[in-house]
Amino acid sequence: MEARIQELRREIDRINREILRLLSERGRIASEIGRIQTELGLPHYDPAREEEMLAYLVAENPGPFPASTIKNLFKEIFRASLDLEERQDQKKFLY
Amino acid sequence: MEARIQELRREIDRINREILRLLSERGRIASEIGRIQTELGLPHYDPAREEEMLAYLVAENPGPFPASTIKNLFKEIFRASLDLEERQDQKKFLY
Numbered sequence: 001m002e003a004r005i006q007e008l009r010r011e012i013d014r015i016n017r018e019i020l021r022l023l024s025e026r027g028r029i030a031s032e033i034g035r036i037q038t039e040l041g042l043p044h045y046d047p048a049r050e051e052e053m054l055a056y057l058v059a060e061n062p063g064p065f066p067a068s069t070i071k072n073l074f075k076e077i078f079r080a081s082l083d084l085e086e087r088q089d090q091k092k093f094l095y
Numbered sequence: 096m097e098a099r100i101q102e103l104r105r106e107i108d109r110i111n112r113e114i115l116r117l118l119s120e121r122g123r124i125a126s127e128i129g130r131i132q133t134e135l136g137l138p139h140y141d142p143a144r145e146e147e148m149l150a151y152l153v154a155e156n157p158g159p160f161p162a163s164t165i166k167n168l169f170k171e172i173f174r175a176s177l178d179l180e181e182r183q184d185q186k187k188f189l190y
Contacts, residue, residue, distance in 0.1 A: 015121045027159045064122045
């Protein structure tokens with residue numbers, strides 16, 4: 001039984017690494033979007049776009065996480081991307 | 096430029112779906128680990144295991160997110176998994 005836990009934990013480790021890779025790829029793309037928005041004078045925060053993303057994620061959620069958990073996790077990811085875009089602007093305007 | 100934002104947003108949508116798929120797969124595996132732990136009388140929360148996961152994720156973090164962001168996002172994922180395991184126990188003991 002404990003060997004089975006070890007085996008499942010190796011699966012979790014693999015998934016963690018894949019999530020890290022995807023989050024990082026997402027961060028790079030969000031930065032690029034942020035740079036274009038700054039050039040065009042558009043705001044980074046777009047509540048309608050966030051609602052649209054949450055709606056399709058909740059609609060496609062296969063479980064086992066409840067919709068509320070999926071929403072909360074993705075809101076944290078959106079917040080992290082927005083922070084990245086805002087820090088990028090600060091660097092641009094400071095130097 | 097706005098067309099480029101649209102294109103990048105489609106990339107973000109694809110990545111969101113992949114993250115949803117991986118989170119859900121991770122949730123199913125965490126539930127299975129939780130069931131075994133309950134059978135063996137082991138606690139679900141294992142701070143040493145969480146520290147180990149955070150340490151390798153921070154070590155492998157390619158950016159652009161800072162280590163603090165990666166840690167916070169994964170702590171939220173760990174918290175969601177623990178909630179899932181605890182709700183599962185409640186159902187087991189209630190019915």
